[in-house]
Amino acid sequence: MDFMPALDVLRARVPFVPELAIVLGSGLGELAHCAEAKAGVSLPFTELPGFPKQTVLGHSGRVVFCELEGRKVLLQAGRFHFYEGNPMSLVTAPMRLYGRLGVKAVLHTNAAGAVNAGFKVGDLMVLSDHINLQGTNPLIGPNLEPGLRFIDMTEAYEGNLRRQLHAAAKATNQVLREGVYLAVTGPSFESPAEIRAFRTMGADAVGMSTVPEVIVARHEGMKVAGVSCLCNMAAGILPQPLTHQEVLEAGAAAAQRFEALVRAFVRDLTL
Secondary structure: OHHHHHHHHHHHHHHOOOOEEEEOOOOHHHHHHOOHOOOEEEEHHHHOOOOOOOOOOOOOOEEEEEEEEOOOEEEEEEOOHHHHHOHHHHHHHHHHHHHHHHOOOOEEEEEEEOOOOOOOOOOOEEEEEEOOOOOOOOOOOOOOOOOOOOOOOOOOHHHHHHHHHHHHHHHHOOOEEEEEEEOOOOOOOHHHHHHHHHHOOOOOOOOOOHHHHHHHHOOOOOOEEEEEEEEEEEEEOOOOOOOOHHHHHHHHHHHHHHHHHHHHHHHOOOO
């Protein structure tokens, strides 16, 4: 995907260069409807050349430029998934746009299944690392400079930002888990045997997004943090089937705690 036409449109429409972009995952999009967002500048994905309409329930598909807790931010409501048949160049195109706009950092959020049996539905988990089992890497192909050909992923999720998320959790009297996020392609939920294998590999949560975006965000030179809302226990942990509706409902139930965490994080953010 050639993201340059979309970048030209975005540059012509944005009221400012945000310090921080926040990607809102499944069931976590309510922040994009807050009073500050309504007073900001909203741009549907469909107004960006090459960006299709969102197809997944719970993803509205727009970017909002607003001031949140006194900071200039960009809220991305929804994302493009690999399982929708999208090329990786589209899945990660927003990160290319934000990097070229001059955004300094990205907070990625998502809905995930808890692989760690010590966690519970509704928990929020800061990402300490990830495992990519999506079968590909978004950097395959010609290198897009000025990004390095071989980007270091030793600390994909910056330690300073992780500490700030924990401080935000403490300030809002929340328990914030920390763990490793494993990304699969989906769209089928994982089998119990796969979950047992993922647990052996060191995963604490599993989902179908985020990792390609994180890799490209790092390639663009942006700092990265991540938070998962654990919206279900992964397959085989509980004697019940998994549904997307369950994910959306758990996300909605955690919405107020999630917003409080994000607001506290943004208010005291240091980059």
